[in-house]
Amino acid sequence: MDTPSRLAAHLVLDLVAVCLLTFAIYYPRHRRRDLVPACLALNAGLFTVVAALAAVSGKGGAVLGFGMFGVLSIVRLRSDAVQQEEVAYYFTTLVLGLVCALPHLAFSLKAALSAVLLLVVWAADSPRLLAGSRRSVVTLDAVHGDPAALRADLARRLGEPLRWTVMEVDYVRDLTVVDVRYREPLRLAAPAWESV
Numbered sequence: 001m002d003t004p005s006r007l008a009a010h011l012v013l014d015l016v017a018v019c020l021l022t023f024a025i026y027y028p029r030h031r032r033r034d035l036v037p038a039c040l041a042l043n044a045g046l047f048t049v050v051a052a053l054a055a056v057s058g059k060g061g062a063v064l065g066f067g068m069f070g071v072l073s074i075v076r077l078r079s080d081a082v083q084q085e086e087v088a089y090y091f092t093t094l095v096l097g098l099v100c101a102l103p104h105l106a107f108s109l110k111a112a113l114s115a116v117l118l119l120v121v122w123a124a125d126s127p128r129l130l131a132g133s134r135r136s137v138v139t140l141d142a143v144h145g146d147p148a149a150l151r152a153d154l155a156r157r158l159g160e161p162l163r164w165t166v167m168e169v170d171y172v173r174d175l176t177v178v179d180v181r182y183r184e185p186l187r188l189a190a191p192a193w194e195s196v
Contacts, residue, residue: 007051009107014100017114018043018093025122026089035086039093046097054103085125092121133162134184140176143169150178159184 022039026032099105099113136158144150154161160183168177 006107010100010110011047011051013107013111013114014043014047014096017096017100017118020118021089021092021096021121025118025125026086029125029127030086032086035089039089042090043093043097046094047101050098050101051103054101088121088125092117133181134158135179135181137167138178138180140178141174143171143174143176150176154178154180154182158182 018040022036026039027036095117096114099117100110102110138154138157140150140153140157142153144153150164150166151161154164158180162181162183164178164180166176167179168175170176
């Protein structure tokens with residue numbers, strides 16, 4: 001069982017890590033204020049539950065494992081409003097709370113694992129990584145029976161289509177909804193005399 005001072009140190013480590021994740025990496029890149037309190041509350045709640053279960057169960061890993069299974073089964077990330085990048089942040093928030101609250105893990109190992117998690121998320125969600133690749137859900141004002149015609153229409157509107165999935169076809173309104181991954185065309189810088 002953790003002593004109060006050791007538990008407090010681990011809580012501070014957890015809060016520093018999740019604040020770095022939320023305010024230094026996530027918010028500057030995605031600007032979704034509504035998910036900031038969700039990440040912080042989820043992390044703090046998970047830390048609290050794990051610490052409490054560890055204190056109650058002592059060294060009984062089975063009780064802690066079943067308790068964690070119950071806690072994590074409550075969390076649902078099925079909302080369409082949450083993008084896949086944001087699911088990664090949610091998952092990292094969960095893992096930080098879990099790792100920092102584990103009672104029999106050395107503080108230095110917790111700090112190292114937290115740093116690795118932050119570094120991986122920072123690098124994986126970097127705007128420079130795969131910068132030219134984009135994803136959009138597009139509603140086209142036409143129904144294309146030929147995949148080549150669909151590809152040409154997407155290329156004309158967006159850039160080079162890399163992969164696409166037709167999500168909906170409406171023959172009554174003559175619409176096609178497409179989830180498309182594409183590469184943006186290179187934009188040449190305007191000559192200096194045009195920007196004057």
